[in-house]
Amino acid sequence: MSGDRAAPLRAVLLRACAAASLPAAGAAVIRIGENALWRLPGRVVARIGRPGQTAAAREPAVARWLDDCGVPAVRPLVAVPGPVEVDGRPVTFWHELPPHRAGTAAELAPLLRRLHGLPTPDLALGRLDPFVRLAARIDGAATLGAEQRRRLHGRLAELEAAWAGLPAGRPTAVLHGDAWGGNLAVTATTAYLLDFERTSTGPPEWDLASTAVAHGTFGTVTDREYAAFCAAYGADVTDWPGYPVLRDVRELRVTCYALQLAAADPARHRAQAHYRLACLRGEHGPRPWAWTAIS
Structure with a gap:
């Protein structure tokens, strides 16, 4: 620290x-x-x-x-x-919380299923905005040149248009918004959800796509773990025709986050941020790309 x-x-x-x-x-x-x-x-x-x-x-x-x-x-x-x-x-x-560890994909799935089945509360949750802060992060990506930033803005515009044309999916629900094992604390007796900064209403597939991307893009969730996640939730989001759009948006989000960190600390984060960007440009073959988590 x-x-x-x-x-x-x-x-x-x-x-x-x-x-x-x-x-x-x-x-x-x-x-x-x-x-x-x-x-x-x-x-x-x-x-x-x-x-x-x-x-x-x-x-x-x-x-x-x-x-x-x-x-x-x-x-x-x-x-x-x-x-x-x-x-x-x-x-x-x-x-x-009592002593705890991060949750597994299979432990997260049942809580997401319960969350997505709840009636919408009388709270000002707002509608999911999957593109929040992305334009600003691209503009602030100091390790990129002007042409690279222009291309990222173009990719952002493409995905915004694709999002607007998503096919019908599961009914709108309350979303966690950042559903991954790090936002599930598992104690000796209970698994607790935490971090509700991005809780909103929207397509439940958004929450499911986080684990699907960890499996298919990052390679941090194994085939067996992903199968257990899908079985525990009762659906595989990758079967939905709109999944590739959600995957591409999430990949852009985590790439822009890496670029934001690289701007603040190039020595620590530039290599990973630019590796992610190269993957999105098709320079490292098919997924999974074995991206390394950064914070």
Whole structure:
């Protein structure tokens, strides 16, 4: 963990804790990525979002709704019902889970099936936007030349048009929005959903495509694990005619995320980001491409 990254976030944390009347002595970093997680006294976790992240306002409400529906989810602190804003950053507070590990594909599938079967709540979830922040990430891709950025913008426009023409699929449902094993915490007794930043309504296939891409593009989910995922959910999204569009959008998303990280830290992330881009251009043969996870 870089002290340079943690220091300004610690200042935000201290101010948020003071505003929420929560102790912060001995606060320790759990993880710093797009969001920053800190462990506080009393088995409390603080989650610091990106500046201007409006979705944080609904995350505690989504978690409470899931709990009311009997779907295990990380619990927000009752004493702090909404985010505390510090310098434009939303800070939310959650009960710390017992010791846990990331979930497997087969463990994630039943919770997604339950989630997709729930009635839409009276919450301002909004409609899924699979292209959110992509144009900005392309514009900010400092390791690319102008022509490479132009081509990525062209690819983005192609996929936006393809998304608008998706064939009919499963009924619209509440989506997790970022459904992968890292957003499932498995304890000795229970598997809990977490991270509801991208929860919205839309095609359930979007949630399923995340694991399908991990299998078919990243190669991090084995054939056996993917078969278990499909069996546990009751469907294989790759059988749907619209899947290639969802796959291509997800591949572009994770490539643009890598390019964003490469712009901030070229030494660590440029090679992987540009490898992904070369794969999308067809320079490394057919999938899977064995992309390496980055954060």
